[in-house]
Amino acid sequence: MSRHRKKERKHPLTNINTTKDKILEVAIDLFSHKGYSGVSIREITREVGIKESSLYNHFKNKDEIITTIFELFRNEFAKTLPPTELLEDILKNSTIQQFFEKGFENFKEHIDHPKNEKLWRIIYIEHYRNSIARELFLNDIIKNTLSFLEIVFEILIMQKKIKPLRPSLLAAEYQYPMFSMLAEYNMLRFDQKDTSEIENKMKEHVEFFLDTVRVDESTQK
Amino acid sequence: MSRHRKKERKHPLTNINTTKDKILEVAIDLFSHKGYSGVSIREITREVGIKESSLYNHFKNKDEIITTIFELFRNEFAKTLPPTELLEDILKNSTIQQFFEKGFENFKEHIDHPKNEKLWRIIYIEHYRNSIARELFLNDIIKNTLSFLEIVFEILIMQKKIKPLRPSLLAAEYQYPMFSMLAEYNMLRFDQKDTSEIENKMKEHVEFFLDTVRVDESTQK
DNA sequence: GTCTATACGAGGATAGAC
DNA sequence: GTCTATCCTCGTATAGAC
Structure with missing residues (x-):
């Protein structure tokens, strides 16, 4: 090469x-x-x-x-969400477990990259001092992620894979715990502490959430 | 006076x-x-x-x-959780809705106090630079709150008010969304932006969570 | 417990030679 | 595009008079 x-x-x-x-x-x-x-x-x-x-x-x-760094972060973070156009196809060809597990893996890969990890920390540190960082947090991270998930849940509800709850509620219930668990994860890694407990919590959250909202087709328990 | x-x-x-x-x-x-x-x-x-x-x-x-400020925060935050000894009594004399709504109100009062709001921001800003802030976050905020809630859920499960799920899972599912919603709330207040949307999300989360885990005695829906 | 005075290194930034 | 030299303000901190 x-x-x-x-x-x-x-x-x-x-x-x-x-x-x-x-x-x-x-x-x-x-x-x-x-x-x-x-x-x-x-x-x-x-x-x-x-x-x-x-x-x-x-x-x-x-x-x-630092402004350049923020722009860099914006671009890196944007890559973590697949384009909306492909969503319906992706969702058609996978179970909801597969979809969310894959999404989680993707995101973990992103945040585990040493440079991205540092970019996240800078955003955390600067988001009160610097209004660009704050907007990045509120719009690019929180708002975009939630909007993306809303679309995901709309589709999944149409496909009868998920209970017909309000998509924005589902998006919030799925994602908000993730935000704080990821913050904790990043903090632990900063001190090179053990992250297995919080990683487990993330996985358990995905499981629990899906169990709660899934329409079980086979057993209808 | x-x-x-x-x-x-x-x-x-x-x-x-x-x-x-x-x-x-x-x-x-x-x-x-x-x-x-x-x-x-x-x-x-x-x-x-x-x-x-x-x-x-x-x-x-x-x-x-700043060390003095951190100590101050520790003391202020400790006040937001009622002493464990009183828990069983409190829980006996209230519905779970009442309990969690009251807890949420208490906490909101704490975080709405201008000085506490600032103390939270300092912790957020300094938690990567300063190891005391980081420990405060991981132990006093996250760990203590989750431990407290675990006890709450243990009791509620014994009282058959909540489904017999693992208390630590319940605590995580309840509290982690709160952490990030509170962070967002604090950020919006910093810019004096409208907080009604995120406040609503917090309330909806409590509702959704309780609906999910509650043992409904009357209708057994 | 507050002040004046002072030390002195660290801070961001620029001019101009090469 | 990198260097030397320089600017001047801001930074924490102390000594010692009142």
């Missing part, structure tokens, strides 16, 4: 080719530990191996660094 | 008597907006109306200020 041009990189943060990428990588690492105001330009450039003044060839100021 | 001595104050942050209290009040406000490292001693003392050097008569350094 030969090395390709920038445009063809798989993950925008996995291959570091340019100084700008390197700055971003270091900034993400430092911000995710100490927060934006806890990290200085000096610290970033020292770690990158350039002088402070050189950084300003790539970013006009400190704020532009 | 006459003014009493410090020891008898209702809320440790409502009456500001001493310079130390004033410093804490200002620090809480500033930290909750800009984070610990985003706020300087100069800024705090300017707001309080004293010189920088005077602050060091009350706190040995900047870190001691």
Whole structure:
């Protein structure tokens, strides 16, 4: 496999080719530990191996660094949800267990990626100080995910796989526990503590939720 | 009602008597907006109306200020859960709806208090940078609340009011959605946005959850 | 317990040579 | 695009008079 041009990189943060990428990588690492105001330009450039003044060839100021990081997060997170157009097909060809287990796996893969993990932490740390982070949280994370799930449940209800409850209620009941369990998961990983308990809770939640809302076709228990 | 001595104050942050209290009040406000490292001693003392050097008569350094704030939060949060000894009595004398609605109201009162709201935000902002905040989150908030609820559900299962599911699963299903909804609620309030939608979701969650796990005595639907 | 004065390193950012 | 040199403000913290 030969090395390709920038445009063809798989993950925008996995291959570091340019100084700008390197700055971003270091900034993400430092911000995710100490927060934006806890990290200085000096610290970033020292770690990158350039002088402070050189950084300003790539970013006009400190704020532009974190703004770029937020944009990066937005793009990465958007990839975790499959396009709505494909949904009906996907749902037709899988059981609801398969669908939610697959979705959970996808998401876990996303959040387990070291860079994404750090991006999430930055959002958590900055979401009160920085209004872009806050909007990202409220719109891109919460709202988009819930809207996506609403559509999922609408379809599943039409397909008679799920009890005819209000889709927005179902979406909330499924997703809100996930948000806080994921936050806890990320916190535990930060301290390199054992995550098996919270991972189990996530799986149990999916099971319990599906058991609660599923229309059981075979046994009609 | 006459003014009493410090020891008898209702809320440790409502009456500001001493310079130390004033410093804490200002620090809480500033930290909750800009984070610990985003706020300087100069800024705090300017707001309080004293010189920088005077602050060091009350706190040995900047870190001691936030440590004190964390301790304050711990105490305030502990008040939101009724003592376990009284639980059985309380549960005997109320329906499960009443119990959970009352618990929710109590908690909402706690989090709506402006000072507590700020304390929560500080925990959110600092919980990756500061290990005390992180422990507070994992132990005092998450673990304690879940342990408390486990006991509640054990009792309710014994009283045949709730289906005989595993208490820890019930506690998780009830509480984890609450954590993230409360985070969203706090975020919306920060921007003074409308909170009626998320408040509704919280209420709907309690309803849905109770409907799911309740043993219906009268109709056995 | 508050003040003035002071120390001194760290902060973001720019000008201009190479 | 990187460097050296420089700017000036802000940062925490202390000494010592009142």
